Amino acid sequence: MTELVLKPVALTAEAFAPFGDVIEVTGKPVMINEGTTERYHRLGDVEVGEGLAIMNIFRAQPRTLPMNVTMMERHPLGSQAFLPCNDKPYLVLVCEGEKAPDPTTLKLFVAKGQGVNYKKNCWHHPLLALDEVSDFWIVDRAGPGNNLEETDFDKSFTIEVSL
Numbered sequence: 001m002t003e004l005v006l007k008p009v010a011l012t013a014e015a016f017a018p019f020g021d022v023i024e025v026t027g028k029p030v031m032i033n034e035g036t037t038e039r040y041h042r043l044g045d046v047e048v049g050e051g052l053a054i055m056n057i058f059r060a061q062p063r064t065l066p067m068n069v070t071m072m073e074r075h076p077l078g079s080q081a082f083l084p085c086n087d088k089p090y091l092v093l094v095c096e097g098e099k100a101p102d103p104t105t106l107k108l109f110v111a112k113g114q115g116v117n118y119k120k121n122c123w124h125h126p127l128l129a130l131d132e133v134s135d136f137w138i139v140d141r142a143g144p145g146n147n148l149e150e151t152d153f154d155k156s157f158t159i160e161v162s163l
Contacts (some may be wrong), residue, residue, distance in 0.1 A: 004103065005160045006069075008091055008110035016109065019094040019122045021045070023083060023115035044117035047079040051143025058082075058136045060090070060129035066162035069093065072101040072123045073150045078141030082127070083115035085135040091128035091161065092116055100151050103159060123151075128161070 009015065013022045021044035029038035046053050072095060084090060089112045096105040101123040117139075118124050127136065141147055153159065 006108040011109040021117040056138040060127035069159035077147040081117040081139040083137040087113040093125035
């Protein structure tokens with residue numbers, strides 16, 4: 001049995017670029033609304049293809065670490081953004097792969113007050129909240145076609161996530 005232990009690294013725009021966008025307040029804002037509001041423009045691109053952009057709230061139960069990773073998912077028809085409703089840290093697990101996730105390319109990030117926007121077809125793990133129940137705003141795609149693929153890892157390969 002092969003074992004891989006993943007430790008999170010800081011979530012940065014550069015490190016996450018192959019998988020999507022980091023959504024955070026950076027750069028110089030544009031002042032709007034008679035100078036009372038700072039606008040941080042185009043922090044992520046929503047891909048919906050023939051669909052419609054929708055907003056949801058996901059309530060994530062905290063994970064107990066260390067934990068074994070057994071699956072990944074992706075959305076082939078549109079992007080999916082996760083915007084935390086608090087500044088509590090959570091984990092972001094992604095990997096590359098054409099037809100299936102490639103466990104040798106797994107990357108684990110810790111997000112603190114940041115959101116992520118997964119590109120269309122980006123393999124990622126479902127929400128990994130830490131410490132407490134956490135709400136997330138989700139910008140997602142609704143429309144025709146199946147926009148969810150889930151794949152289990154080979155049971156002879158153990159992937160452990162720990163801090």
